[in-house]
Structure formats: structure tokens, C-alpha cells
Amino acid sequence: MSQQFTPNNPLPQEAKVPGEIAVFSPEVEAEIDRHLAKYPVKRSAILPLMFIVQRERGGYLDPLGVAYLADRLGVRITDIWEVATFYSMINTEPVGKYHIQICKTLSCKIMGEPKITEHVCSRLGIRPGETTPDGRFTVSLVECLGSCGTAPMFQLGFDYHENLTTEKVDEILDRCERDEYVFQHGRKDEL
Amino acid sequence: MFIGAIDCEPLQLRRAGLENSQSLDVYRKNGGYEAIKKVLDGMSPDDVIGEVKKSALRGRGGAGFPTGMKWSFVPKDSPKPKYVVCNADESEPGTFKDRYLMERDPHMLIEGMLIAAYALGARTNYIYTRGEYRYLIEIMDRALAEAREAGLLGEKILGSKFSCDIYTHTGAGAYICGEETALLSSLEGLRGHPRMKPPFPAVSGLYQSPTVVNNVETLTAVPDIIKMGGEAYQKLGTEKSGGTKLWSVSGHVNRPGVFELPMGYDDMEKFIMEDCQGIANGRQLKAVIPGGSSVYIMPAGDVIGKDVRMDYEGLVAAGSMVGSGGFIVMDDTVDVFESTKNLIEFYKHESCGWCTPCREGTDWLVKIFRRIANGEGRPEDAQLILDLCDNIEGKSFCPLGDAAAWPIQSAIKKFPEDFKKHLLPLTQGEAVTV
Numbered sequence: 001m002s003q004q005f006t007p008n009n010p011l012p013q014e015a016k017v018p019g020e021i022a023v024f025s026p027e028v029e030a031e032i033d034r035h036l037a038k039y040p041v042k043r044s045a046i047l048p049l050m051f052i053v054q055r056e057r058g059g060y061l062d063p064l065g066v067a068y069l070a071d072r073l074g075v076r077i078t079d080i081w082e083v084a085t086f087y088s089m090i091n092t093e094p095v096g097k098y099h100i101q102i103c104k105t106l107s108c109k110i111m112g113e114p115k116i117t118e119h120v121c122s123r124l125g126i127r128p129g130e131t132t133p134d135g136r137f138t139v140s141l142v143e144c145l146g147s148c149g150t151a152p153m154f155q156l157g158f159d160y161h162e163n164l165t166t167e168k169v170d171e172i173l174d175r176c177e178r179d180e181y182v183f184q185h186g187r188k189d190e191l
Numbered sequence: 192m193f194i195g196a197i198d199c200e201p202l203q204l205r206r207a208g209l210e211n212s213q214s215l216d217v218y219r220k221n222g223g224y225e226a227i228k229k230v231l232d233g234m235s236p237d238d239v240i241g242e243v244k245k246s247a248l249r250g251r252g253g254a255g256f257p258t259g260m261k262w263s264f265v266p267k268d269s270p271k272p273k274y275v276v277c278n279a280d281e282s283e284p285g286t287f288k289d290r291y292l293m294e295r296d297p298h299m300l301i302e303g304m305l306i307a308a309y310a311l312g313a314r315t316n317y318i319y320t321r322g323e324y325r326y327l328i329e330i331m332d333r334a335l336a337e338a339r340e341a342g343l344l345g346e347k348i349l350g351s352k353f354s355c356d357i358y359t360h361t362g363a364g365a366y367i368c369g370e371e372t373a374l375l376s377s378l379e380g381l382r383g384h385p386r387m388k389p390p391f392p393a394v395s396g397l398y399q400s401p402t403v404v405n406n407v408e409t410l411t412a413v414p415d416i417i418k419m420g421g422e423a424y425q426k427l428g429t430e431k432s433g434g435t436k437l438w439s440v441s442g443h444v445n446r447p448g449v450f451e452l453p454m455g456y457d458d459m460e461k462f463i464m465e466d467c468q469g470i471a472n473g474r475q476l477k478a479v480i481p482g483g484s485s486v487y488i489m490p491a492g493d494v495i496g497k498d499v500r501m502d503y504e505g506l507v508a509a510g511s512m513v514g515s516g517g518f519i520v521m522d523d524t525v526d527v528f529e530s531t532k533n534l535i536e537f538y539k540h541e542s543c544g545w546c547t548p549c550r551e552g553t554d555w556l557v558k559i560f561r562r563i564a565n566g567e568g569r570p571e572d573a574q575l576i577l578d579l580c581d582n583i584e585g586k587s588f589c590p591l592g593d594a595a596a597w598p599i600q601s602a603i604k605k606f607p608e609d610f611k612k613h614l615l616p617l618t619q620g621e622a623v624t625v
Contacts, residue, residue: 043380087363107441148441158325
């Protein structure tokens, strides 16, 4: 556990990031600036910035992305890892472009989640937690996504797909396989 | 899915069914931003806190702490900036009310936060939304931009001396961040570990400054309290539980949804059988978890014919709690051992690892539940599980440990048969103590 970080107890200034760091477009830099402007303390922007870096670096925090975050926020590389490894939505390893997160908590479980999971996995030929050999699909079982009244459900990227049936699942996966699936949320620069 | 009010005029869901309900225009045409105007036209911060106290509004996130009292703990003479943080990290299994409040009526939350910020003297405020609800952050950002454009946010709001800003913030998948001190750690850019109380956030919260953390549903109740007056709001409910409450209904009912009920709604059985249109597929009711996964499970026998009153006191008397109002209904196909295993897997995954009883306790519970599920149950397992729960409950750093223990304790107590059948066959009928 690191020391409690507060404005009165700042991290040492010598936290300088060595080596190469990721480079982003001016648009992405501007998006990052907008987030930093919300907070009196830069480090508060760590989660929003991680989502941006993850999006820009192929879906996960790679070492160059982590170095960028440390540099931009004025903290140590280990501070970035410390936070990144705590939050389940921050990926520290590559995931597929189509990341299917199936809710497995109670309401979804009793309303048909096992059947949905079985269908998705057998169609893609992988087990929960795995990525297809071509790297395009990842399937995860996740905890409650707040869609209990419209169970069963999964999240694809940031999009909710609810009241799922095997037919609906097929229709969505068909679109992904043809690369015709258009992400509705979280792919634009506004967060 | 049903979204609406039963047995009362809809307050929180008043605009939820209107076309384009997210827009400032629709909000204003339906009574929106009248409360903040009333406040700025002549109410002092103390007047506002007084009305909220009179309303008997209790925190809707799960703990049920009186909101007016929470606000009054913020020291008035502190030279530090003050913060209002909206807890929109809705992650309690079975709960999805905040989601629809923000999806359908984002300006109601903005107005509630403005009033809270005025009462507490806060200039900068945050809405901490769970990361999975990205589409809600997009909705809130659009609504905030609209409000800013209309002079309802920023400098000198509506021509008054009051200046205030609200920003969205994203979580990233951690149930623990719904606990208010963990939320503040997360908002400061740290791991979402809870902090020691006292000092309470009202004294030392975000950036060690006085901070009030309120749930979405709590803050969205505030505009109506100001408009109708605290006393009138309280009278919609009971003496100790004012106003109306949202219940997120899921599971084996014919009509799941978000239901707004007056506090003190008189009969849980009627609610399930009539308002939620009964149990699906002609099955029988087996159990209800009325307040999100962390509360005590209720067997059908504690609901049917018992006139269970749906408010804080009524549910405690019936052996459970209001919690977050995540109302999970289970029919007689459900094995309560299995449903309890599902929940303890959740708590193990979400335990933040900060304190030993919760981190190790939930881990061992999962190991035991999995072993039993694999057909290797032992007669002493029920007692072993209860001992473990006893070493978590009241001994963990934050309420997550209690929340993990309660559903298990009540499940074993109320549904011993469902546990016995997993332990007995392998032990040749030996007696199992549960």
C-alpha cells in the first residue's frame, strides 16, 4: 500500500519517467486535457485517462501507455500499476475487439445466463476468460451490471444487450463476425 | 420492463415516461429547475437543510442514514473547499434504479446536486458513476452541457451570487467504490480502499475537505422536498421514513421493473402478486431478497399472509432490510444453496483485499461452497460456514464483510433443507447441525 496521497502530502517530485512513452494525436491530448481540467489534483484523472489510453493502445494498458500515464500525471510507474491492477475494467493484457462480458450474478443467473454463456462459448469455441485464436473475440463472466430487470444480458464494449435469447445472441455475433457491428458507446472522445 | 409509480403520484418517475425526457426543455416544462429558483430566491442554506431534515429523507444507497443530519455534520466554519459527490456507483446485485433515474431524467439529478451544493457551500462537485454505465456518463455530460449553456451551472447561477460546477467521473469496475470512503479514495486516483471513520467524510473527505456523498435517488428526491416542503414530502411516507422509494424488481415475476412506492406500502405479498403480476410460469414463490443481495433472504412463509410493510422499520420487523431496494424474487425452482453460492462468489470477487477477515473469509467461503457443489460436502460444513461468517461479520474494516456474511447466515437459517440435501447423501444420513 502506498502512502495516502493528498494535496498536503504530495508525491516526491523526482518521479520522472524513464524511457520511451506513448504518443497521441492532438485530439486525444485535448480530450485528456479536458479531463485533467475537472480536478484540483491531477491524479484524480487517473481512471478516465486509463480508459482513453486503453482505447488508443489497442484495448489494454501496454508499457508505453503506462509510461505515458505516469509522465502525464507526475506519478511513478508503480503508482499506475497499483491502480490499474485494482479495477476490473482496466485491462493489463490484450483483449479482443469484441469483448463480450456476460453478467453471471444472481438475477441473470436465475433468468437464463447459463444458457447464454453456453451458447456464446460454443459458437466461438472458447471458454469464459479466453480470447479466440484470431484475437477478435474475448468472453468474460462478470459480476452484476445493473441490468437485473432485463436479464439475461451481456455488455459488448460499453453497449448493453438485454433480454437476451440465443437468437438475439446469434444476430449480434453475426454482425461482429462480418465486422458490421457499430459500437454505440464509449468509442467517441466524449467521456 | 415496467417503470412507474404504484399507490402514489409519481415523484422521482414523474418524467420517466415522457418523450425526450432527458432534455432540458422537457424537464423545465414539467416543473424542472423551479426548486433551485425557489432556493436562490430567498432560502438560506440552513433553511434548505431544515426542509431536508423535516422530510425524513433517508439515504437511498443502502444504509438509510438521515440525509438532513448527514448534511448538518459539515462544519460551516471550515476554510477548506466543500464537495458534494453523487454516488452513482450502483453495483449492488439486484439494483438498477439509479440507472433509470439518470437515463430518463438527468436534469433532476443536476438540480438535486445544485441544491445540495448550495446548502453546503460547495463550488465543485462530482458524479461518480460506475464505469460500466458509460452510456449514462454520456447522457449526464450532455445534460450538464445543456445546463451550463442555460446558465444553470457555472458562475452566478440564475443571476444569483451562487456559483457551482458539476463534473462526471468514471469508476472502473469495483463494487467496493460504492462504499463512500472507498469512493473518495478512488476519486483521488487511488485504489478503492475504504478509509477509517472517523473522521467522517463530512469533516474530512475528498482531498481532506468536508464532503457529502449521497446516492442518486437521495439527491433526486431533493427538488421535490424543496418544492412541496419537507413536511409534505414526509407525509407521503411514514414518520421515520419520508417520501417515496424506488424498488428495482428482478427475477421470477411476470412484470419486473422499477416501481415507485410510498414508504410504508402496506403489503409485500400484494406487491409481488398484483403489482409485479405474480410469479412467472405458474410457479410458486420460494424466496425474496428485498433490498439488494446484501440483506437477509426472506422465505415465502415470511411474506405470504404476513402484511409485510415496505419501509425501514417494517422490513426490519419482518427479518430483513430496505437496503438499496434491489428486490430479487425467486421461485421454487431455485436451490437456495446455489443462489447463496452465487452471491458469495460475488463478494469474494469484490472484496477489496484491504482487511484480513473479509479478504480471507470470503475466499475460504467460496472454497467451501465450491467443494460442497462438487459433491464433497461434509456434515460439519454448515457449522464451519457459520463460524467463518461470525469471524467476518462486525470484524471487517467496512460493511462489505457484513454484506457477505448476512445473506449466508440467513440462507442457512431459513432454508436448512437446501443445505442439508447437499451435505447428507454423502454422509449416510448423519444428522447435520444447522
